[in-house]
Amino acid sequence: MNDGFLSYLQQLEMIAFFSGYPLVFAISYAIAENAKINKGFISFILPSLPFSYGLLGILFLGLQLKNLYPDYSSANINSHLQHPYLVIWGLLAILFFIPGLRKKKQLPLIHSFAFFALILIDLLKHFSNSNGIVQNDMKVYAFSLIFNMCTLLVVTTIGYLFKLSQKTPAS
Amino acid sequence: MKRFNNKLLMIILLIISGYGIISSCTHKDQVLPAAVSTAVKITRGNHIHLPGLTAGDTTQWKFDKVHSAVNWSTPFLEVGAALTGKFNQFGVADLSNNTKLQNYVVAGQPLPDTSWAFYEGQPEKSHFAGYVQINQINTGEPGRDGGCLVTTLATTKIVPGTQNLTVTNIAQIKTTSITFDPAGNDYIVVFNFTWQGGLAAPITESITGKLTYVPKALVPAGTYSDFGLTLAFQINKADFGIISTETADKIDIVINANFNNK
Numbered sequence: 001m002n003d004g005f006l007s008y009l010q011q012l013e014m015i016a017f018f019s020g021y022p023l024v025f026a027i028s029y030a031i032a033e034n035a036k037i038n039k040g041f042i043s044f045i046l047p048s049l050p051f052s053y054g055l056l057g058i059l060f061l062g063l064q065l066k067n068l069y070p071d072y073s074s075a076n077i078n079s080h081l082q083h084p085y086l087v088i089w090g091l092l093a094i095l096f097f098i099p100g101l102r103k104k105k106q107l108p109l110i111h112s113f114a115f116f117a118l119i120l121i122d123l124l125k126h127f128s129n130s131n132g133i134v135q136n137d138m139k140v141y142a143f144s145l146i147f148n149m150c151t152l153l154v155v156t157t158i159g160y161l162f163k164l165s166q167k168t169p170a171s
Numbered sequence: 172m173k174r175f176n177n178k179l180l181m182i183i184l185l186i187i188s189g190y191g192i193i194s195s196c197t198h199k200d201q202v203l204p205a206a207v208s209t210a211v212k213i214t215r216g217n218h219i220h221l222p223g224l225t226a227g228d229t230t231q232w233k234f235d236k237v238h239s240a241v242n243w244s245t246p247f248l249e250v251g252a253a254l255t256g257k258f259n260q261f262g263v264a265d266l267s268n269n270t271k272l273q274n275y276v277v278a279g280q281p282l283p284d285t286s287w288a289f290y291e292g293q294p295e296k297s298h299f300a301g302y303v304q305i306n307q308i309n310t311g312e313p314g315r316d317g318g319c320l321v322t323t324l325a326t327t328k329i330v331p332g333t334q335n336l337t338v339t340n341i342a343q344i345k346t347t348s349i350t351f352d353p354a355g356n357d358y359i360v361v362f363n364f365t366w367q368g369g370l371a372a373p374i375t376e377s378i379t380g381k382l383t384y385v386p387k388a389l390v391p392a393g394t395y396s397d398f399g400l401t402l403a404f405q406i407n408k409a410d411f412g413i414i415s416t417e418t419a420d421k422i423d424i425v426i427n428a429n430f431n432n433k
Contacts (some may be wrong), residue, residue: 023188026181033177120187127194135195141188 008133012140012165014083014090014115017060020144021112024152044160045152046105050096052155053108056148057093064091089114128136198315211355217292217385220398220430222263222285227433234263234284235429244427245418254418256310258303259357260334263287263428266343267298267365271375275334283334289400291384294349294358301426302343304335305366323415325369332386337366338373342366358382360402380404395433402426405430 024151032038032046064087065072068080081087089111096108119137126133223231241261244253264282265274275281286338287299306326309316321328326340346362360382367373385399409420 022180023184026177026184029177030181116184116187119191123187123191123194135193138191138195141191 004082009070010082010087010124011118012136013063014060014086015118015137016140016144016147017056017063018090018093018112018115018144019119021053021056022109022116022149023145025109025112028152030127041156041160043155044163048152048156048159049105050102051159052106052148052152053104053112054096055155057091057096059151060090061094086114095146112119174192213351213356215351215356216386218243218289218384218398219291220289220387222287224283224285229432232398232430232432234287235397235431236280236284238429240427242427243422244421244425248417249419254310256308256316258305258307259309260307261301261303261345263299263301265345266302266336266341267300267345270339272336272338272341274330274337276332277334278332279334279336289384289398291386294351297349297358298346300343300345302336302341305340305342306335325367339367342368344378347377349353352381355386358384360404363385364404364406366411368408369414374411376406376410378404378406390431395431397429397431399430400428 220232241258244255247312262280263284265286290296296361344362346363362382363375365375366376383401387398
């Protein structure tokens with residue numbers, strides 16, 4: 001892994017997109033398991049999780065394309081990608097739009113652990129240092145939690161409204 | 172995923188997140204960095220440059236006329252783009268003693284260029300005096316320089332091999348005060364500007380200009396140092412009896428003077 005500044009920035013990008021997912025997943029699952037509140041809109045949260053994760057993958061792809069703009073040559077892509085395997089792993093999140101994969105709700109969780117592990121590694125490596133890396137990571141992690149929750153909220157709302165529109169009798 | 176497993180997952184994630192938050196907590200309020208100052212940063216050294224003529228004495232600074240210039244510019248016909256020119260012959264000598272005002276039959280400047288001293292940190296000690304030969308005006312048009320301009324500037328034509336330092340052909344400056352420019356690294360120079368021009372006798376005006384010091388530095392690949400002074404000011408040609416509709420009254424003058432210690 002390249003230890004340069006650009007490399008660290010790209011790592012932060014990936015943390016921002018995917019590292020908040022495990023906690024959002026766990027909270028969503030806990031809510032869904034509570035039968036008392038798992039009704040109506042709330043009941044749409046759990047099925048929406050893979051969709052929202054796929055949407056994160058799409059947004060991540062958009063960011064990469066924006067970063068590469070306007071030169072999409074292989075030379076530029078090679079020079080831009082500091083963590084090519086991690087970026088490709090991140091882009092694989094788009095696959096969770098595929099119905100077959102969407103049914104396996106734990107797969108996005110496993111996928112996102114790769115990025116949560118980045119925080120974990122930084123925590124272990126820099127806990128005793130006051131170089132600000134852990135602070136940075138936690139700020140980005142907090143952003144990632146909010147980002148993941150917003151994405152889930154958007155996808156759930158769309159799914160819920162779509163379902164409501166299907167139930168509405170035709171006039 | 173079973174309920175127990177999910178609870179365990181959530182507990183682990185919360186512990187890790189809490190651990191991260193605690194470890195990133197510095198218990199200090201983050202102090203915002205100071206705002207960028209918009210004030211002009213003034214830095215001045217304490218270089219002292221004194222004149223001399225002894226070749227090889229690096230404590231003595233010699234006027235490098237070959238690499239210096241006295242340039243002027245004024246809007247053409249008062250409204251157009253700048254008409255520019257320079258003077259081919261000039262020097263850093265004090266001609267206020269009238270006995271020096273005469274024709275010298277020599278090729279170069281007849282008087283030593285030693286009427287100056289520069290103290291970077293003590294401008295009150297700095298001073299300089301200098302002159303230009305008016306008929307050595309050079310606009311790049313021989314017909315104009317040796318023709319109509321000679322008449323317009325009320326002087327006489329160049330006599331080859333002669334340096335005309337007579338009163339009708341000399342414009343000279345002599346500083347009366349030099350102070351720090353409070354707005355920057357430059358200096359404010361007040362000096363007497365003496366020129367006869369189209370008048371019956373020379374008049375002296377007190378003029379204020381801005382002096383810029385280019386600090387001394389070793390010449391690249393050389394064994395000596397160089398420093399520069401740039402003086403910019405403006406005169407009103409009408410004050411000196413010069414009548415010409417081809418140029419504006421205001422003439423901008425920039426003197427670029429280089430000195431070395433070869």
